[in-house]
Amino acid sequence: MHRSFRTPLAALATSAAALSLAPMAQAQEVTIQYWQYFFEARVTAMEQLIENFEAANPNINVEMTHFPLADYRTRTAIAVPAGEGPDVVQLFYGWLNDYIDEGLIQPLPADRFSADMIQSEFFPMVNAMERDGAYYALPTAVRSLALFYNERILEDAGIEVPTTLDELVAASIAATERDGAGNVTRVGLTTGMTAQDHHWFREVLIRQFGGEPYLDNYETVNYDTDAGRAALDFYVGLQTQGATQSGFMDEPQAAFRSGRAAFHIDGSFRIGALEGERGLRWGVAELPSGPDGAQSNYASYWVNAITSSAEGPEYEASVLFMEYLTSPEAMEIWLEVVGELPARVAVGMTDEIANDEVFGPFVRGLEYAHTTIFADESAQRQVLVDMIERIQLQGMPPAESLSVAAAAEQAILDSYFAD
């Protein structure tokens, strides 16, 4: 009895020891999953960050998974609620509301990411990540808008880089070329609400003409006003005065890249694409200031957040990883590899970066940039696209089209915030 009991017990003990040996040896080792979308420079930069982070924290492994942007949103939206997703995830700031509402991401611990620290050290637009006093996510890098110009065209036409909207209009008209029949063959300013213009209109033009595009933390549309009408008249006037031709060469960035546009408003993410363009000499300037000298800009960003599936040691490791991703060092690497702007003021506003020929105008723009809190960005963009098309294709008076657009966008916001 005694003997027969001991043998299986011993066997059990040995196998249990063998089984537990592996976990024992790696007792402090933690593997966390990180997801982002595929963009070569972003993946390269993240590999570098992970390598540095793992070197500093030898017991933590970070595994990165990436998908094409086209289905990134759908796949994260399916995986995260199912608990199959990552511990730390990169999300577009505009998707965050849904993730917070559904409890899919955890607030950042206040002891390591205090609201005071974030407010004083980060550029102000990260405020959009705050809900009830807690921050849910933080970016490594941010993007803003600036005015790209074609140096060769400016030299040919003898034009200075415009600094105000009036100068922009005059310079664009002067830079336009037409064939014998009057068809535009080189455009002054590229425009298209489908590209970045809807941001330029919302957060820049409306504010420059004295308005406030939204109220109640972006829940109420507020541009069906005199300022909104003035901004729209200016925007529509670009076309009627011959400073632009909407839809020229299909896409604004294509027209600029091929050297057939003098001016182009776009985000800092365009820098990488333009750098490799042969025969194109280009420069960047801050967005032109408004009638009374007011400056404004639009900033957007991808944030990193800790999902609700991170618990225990994974959670601890995720917090450490988040700290590294939002550190000055990570931001410098990101700027160098991806070309996106640091989210911390102290990193972005160094003399070197703020006076950089290319990054400078974008970084300076961050100081007065606004971030729209979208309920459904593509639907809200469509509202402005349709607003311009009603005017240009159907001859609707701008003021009327603006009212229709404001009502349509309010309906989108209402149905979103009603739940």
Next chain:
Amino acid sequence: MAVDPSAHDTTKAPNAPRWGLYGRLSVGQKRTIWAWTFLAVPILFYVIIRFYPTGNAMVLSFQDWNLLGARTWTGLDNYTRLFSDPVFWQVFRNTFAYLLLGTPISLVISFVIAYHLDQVRFMHGTIRALYFVPFMTSAVAMAWVWRWFYQDVPIGLFNNLLATVGIPQVRFLNSTTNALPSILAPAIWAGLGFQIIIFMAGLRAIPRTFYEAAKIDGVSTWTVLWEITLPLLRPTIVFIVVLSSIGFLRIFDHVFNMTSANPGGPLNSTKPLVLMIYQSAFSSFDMGYAAAQTVVLFVVLLIVSLIQLRLLKDR
């Protein structure tokens, strides 16, 4: 597979192993079991891959779901919202415009080409292959090439041609009236090759003797066409009409790629139902609303197909 009762006794082997329930079955019953075993594979496939999602989509159309949270019941809300949405009715009209313009135009063009190609001996195979090439080309690539053809001066092929002969530019895609036909044109062109091949097969299947008899009677070419060729092509025509109708009702690739910056635009003038479903689901993440639209599309396709099957029966 039918069970043959006579097989029961005649084929029963005396030394057959008699183990278990299976052994006691007759050959006919075994055959039935095997038949069902093999049939189970496609049935399971259809149930899991087709019917379950279809049923799920129908349930979803009465719910509200953003993919992230829980599904909540909303009753008929999605449908009432859909039927009171002016964009939906615009999209509904667009979908039928694609169908009612696309099907007859492609039918007539492909028949005319097939009819004449049938009589051509010179380089017959090469010409036929040339017509078939667009059908094999990726719709996405084709849509983008046509998108660029349609642009304004200085990059658009058509407008450059017009400009060189001094004709004012035509706004093809950036127009609420021209955009839909402009998108339909490459879609028709892409499908022609297939329809031509089917028509030619149909033409070849008509017995020569009918034509010879007509020739002896001295009947005119038109009469031959109206009295012999077209009536005998009826099954071919119905087949092509059914197939191309379903194709035009589900048009997506061409529209999406030719208007990708402003999907279905300008001002929804080119948006078909499938694109609206796609946008509701994968850009607004309004899954219930998208499911309701899918159910409507399903019903429309069902009705159109039933009408056409009815026509096929009358033969």
